[in-house]
Amino acid sequence: MKTISVTVNGSVFEEDVPERLLLVDFLRDRLALTGTHVGCTHEGVCGACTVHLDGEAVKSCMMLAVQADGHAVTTVEGLARDDRLSALQEAFARHHGLQCGYCTPGILMNMTDFLTGNPDPSEDEIRHGLIGNLCRCTGYVHIVRAVKDAARVLRENTGGAR
Ligand code: FES
Ligand code: FES
Structure with missing residues (x-):
């Protein structure tokens, strides 16, 4: 111990x-x-x-x-602060970035870090960033869309990946 x-x-x-x-x-x-x-x-x-x-x-x-x-x-x-979802969480809700949701916490945590290092990623870069996260449900299309849109929102708010 x-x-x-x-x-x-x-x-x-x-x-x-x-x-x-x-x-x-x-x-x-x-x-x-x-x-x-x-x-x-x-x-x-x-x-x-x-x-x-x-x-x-x-x-x-x-x-x-x-x-x-x-x-x-x-x-x-x-991830949520003061009962407010992060920009990435909101984007997942907006773009239906999940189905069963089992993979979602891990993807949110990975992509939050990813967007801190790459605030304007291409679709290919997002897909590459997701290599370590398996999702059995979505086919990733909506996840990628959500990450891209969260990046846009974060850039507009100039606040980083939260
Ligand atoms: S439970 Fe940790 S990578 Fe699968
Ligand atoms: S939403 Fe079901 S595993 Fe990803």
């Missing part, structure tokens, strides 16, 4: 955790943040478990909770 201190969605959590506990299981089972999904039995291929570690998208099934000690984690529950 190790005591870790992690800031999650702005709140500090101090917890004793087994050293082999995965970050995704810490978030879901200890903190009840079940918006972070598990889609591939912790193999790192589906992207449903993507969260931000110090602002960068990471697959939380590929990290141990102890590796987040002293860091800031944001989950999909932390």
Whole structure:
């Protein structure tokens, strides 16, 4: 066991955790943040478990909770601010960027980070950015459309990827 201190969605959590506990299981089972999904039995291929570690998208099934000690984690529950959806979340709603929604939290977290680094992406760049996120339902067309439109809104608001 190790005591870790992690800031999650702005709140500090101090917890004793087994050293082999995965970050995704810490978030879901200890903190009840079940918006972070598990889609591939912790193999790192589906992207449903993507969260931000110090602002960068990471697959939380590929990290141990102890590796987040002293860091800031944001989950999909932390994307909305003051009860307002992020520009990307609003674009997903506007463009029907989801069907079952299982992949959606991971895609939102990955694409939020992506748009911070590339505020005016081409469709090809968006598709390339989505390589690590599997969606079984949508065929990606509406997801790409939503990301492109969110980028436009964010550029118009000059506010970054939130
Ligand atoms: S559960 Fe982490 S990549 Fe699939
Ligand atoms: S909306 Fe169902 S897996 Fe993507």
